Amino acid sequence: MINFSPLEYVPLWALFLLTIVIVLAASEGGIYLGRRRALAKGEKQSSIGSVVGATLGLLAFMLAFTFGVATNRFDSRRMLFQEEVNAIGTTYLRTELLSETQGEKSRQLLRRYVDVRLDIPNSPEEINAAIKESETIQTELWSEAMLAAHQTPNSPMIALYVASLNDVIDLHSNRVTAAIRARIPGTIWLALYSVSVFSMASVGFYVGVSGGTRSIATMGMIFSFVVIMMLIIDLDRPREGLLRVNEAAMHDLQDSINR
Numbered sequence: 001m002i003n004f005s006p007l008e009y010v011p012l013w014a015l016f017l018l019t020i021v022i023v024l025a026a027s028e029g030g031i032y033l034g035r036r037r038a039l040a041k042g043e044k045q046s047s048i049g050s051v052v053g054a055t056l057g058l059l060a061f062m063l064a065f066t067f068g069v070a071t072n073r074f075d076s077r078r079m080l081f082q083e084e085v086n087a088i089g090t091t092y093l094r095t096e097l098l099s100e101t102q103g104e105k106s107r108q109l110l111r112r113y114v115d116v117r118l119d120i121p122n123s124p125e126e127i128n129a130a131i132k133e134s135e136t137i138q139t140e141l142w143s144e145a146m147l148a149a150h151q152t153p154n155s156p157m158i159a160l161y162v163a164s165l166n167d168v169i170d171l172h173s174n175r176v177t178a179a180i181r182a183r184i185p186g187t188i189w190l191a192l193y194s195v196s197v198f199s200m201a202s203v204g205f206y207v208g209v210s211g212g213t214r215s216i217a218t219m220g221m222i223f224s225f226v227v228i229m230m231l232i233i234d235l236d237r238p239r240e241g242l243l244r245v246n247e248a249a250m251h252d253l254q255d256s257i258n259r
Helices: 012-041 046-097 100-118 124-151 156-181 186-209 216-236 248-258
Strands: none
Touching: 012 186, 012 216, 046 100, 046 156, 046 186, 046 216, 046 248, 100 124, 100 248, 124 156, 186 216
């Protein structure tokens, strides 16, 4: 049973709108405070310009760091997916090394296993159910392999089948870890959103102090930061969004073994 963070229950479109509202509210609050500060104290823009630049630089650094982490994990998921496809295909071929009855049952289980791997939904509850079903099929496959090993001990052909099945089980565990457990920690998200709020508020404060108005350039900068943040969130969510691992190889394997 995998416990998901509360953020996982928020869809991407809602998170996008919420992020825009947060950064715009921070910017508007900064403008309001900046104008009041300028009227009350006569503060000039030169005294805070360097602070605004440093804050934006820190935000850019954090976005680049988090984007790099998300990209690396996306690449890891893609590599593990291809390795799992190869392992399942090899195991399916090696079922021919088993007896006719055991081989047929193992092939049926592997076909069902591929169907489950391709039909993983988005909701956390259904993901947990799919993982549990996958592990149940693995247990049945392993039981058949152990039965074959006891019937023909010291058989090199059975050893080959067991080794490939072991790879399938290990890769399942690795993929679950990479896709669900090895995600960007909530602490980093909290820090990233906090720095974003302070940065946008400082930009707004700078505009307010200097007596400027809300320019298109400022709105474009805010929107650009939001887009990058959503891109990072998309990379961090394997089953939702536009950036997903291409599952064509698993579909090809499904067509092949079903024939």
